[in-house]
Amino acid sequence: MNKKSITPTINLERKKRIWFLVKAVIFIGALFGIDNFKNQLIDFGVEEHYLKALRFYLYADLWISFIRLGVVFYYQRKHKLSKGVKSNFILGINHIANIIHTFVLIGAILLLFKIDPINLITSLSIVAAAIAILSKDYIANMINGMLIIFSEEVMIGDEIKIGEVKGKVSDITLVNMHIVNDDEDLIYIPNSMVFTSQIFNYTKRAIRKVSFDFDLKNELATDVAAVEKHIIDALSDYHKFIKDDSYVLRIIKINENFTSLKFQFVLHRHSEVREKDIRKAALRHVLKFIGDAKQK
Structure with missing residues (x-):
């Protein structure tokens, strides 16, 4: 467990x-x-x-x-x-x-x-049977909810992704699962959908990898190592949560006018820091890097 x-x-x-x-x-x-x-x-x-x-x-x-x-x-x-x-x-x-x-x-x-x-x-056995048929979807939802809860494959506090919804599980009821996304929106997903959908559980994976994509104009992407160093230095407040030598800035695609990049790093397994906080800080410094480069 x-x-x-x-x-x-x-x-x-x-x-x-x-x-x-x-x-x-x-x-x-x-x-x-x-x-x-x-x-x-x-x-x-x-x-x-x-x-x-x-x-x-x-x-x-x-x-x-x-x-x-x-x-x-x-x-x-x-x-x-x-x-x-x-x-x-x-x-x-x-x-x-x-x-x-x-x-x-x-x-x-x-x-x-x-x-x-x-x-x-x-x-009222006949009436009860009719009610059971009419409420079969609700009953199935409850059964799926119990299976999800007792399987412990998804637990309260886990960072998961179901379809296009990604966030932290705040509660699991007999009807639906409550997920809080990065925008602090509370999203309710029916248990039947959760039970039949592919779920990515980021909390239980072997490593806690954080990544984000961004684009730079080609003239700003001539020195990828400098961009990588700028982002790493910008995350100095979070270095204690991040594994050493796990920082990687990869070139995903080079287009005519811009270059697509992906920055990745790995958090320590039991770090309590929120991934979205680090991602937000890094992206803000990327924007600052672009702004500073334009002024030169």
Whole structure:
């Protein structure tokens, strides 16, 4: 497992554990009251099916939350994850818990109206089948989302490219993947498209190579070594993030009026610097180089 792909959160799991303890005290107290003072509550005017619905919801909610916390805690201990971090596995477990919570809430609401959820599902099997057919795309999207999450081939924080979209994964839901591009635009891509598309994961490749293309007029490209040195010197603030001797300025194509160049370098594997920041700084100095050359 690639621990560097794990996205830090503000002690989210610790907060959830504290909230669970508070909720457990309240819910257990409520369940104790329902079980031991049921007759008194009914005499007071509370309908029995109301108590049944509340009891069902409280028990189910406690068990779901307890199992979720237990699975996450075991996973964190097994993989020696520090507190307050979230991986794809934890994200997937949270999604599953939320889905089960939703079904439990619907079941409790049905019980409030004296409707047995099991009998309702059985009697509406034909309708349920029709709904399933109509919502098959949404269901397929959710399944694809779970497969993407648990495969951990793409994780939150990874730099990826899907089709023409390139950026950092900010979230993966059961419906879509959220990607923030270099322009800070938040792009939503359906999980079905992600699942069937070719994905370039720049974070998980063996080397973190950064490159960009630019054109120079032929009269400015007569000394490629000088252009290369100018760009390297311009990136002095980022040298600690870049591998020595990895700088390369290549001639891609020579046209009648201009020359196409590609500048490349390799970042250290676990550098936290953003590639777009280095690329932006380099391109600005290329423009400065062109401007200075014109003034000479």
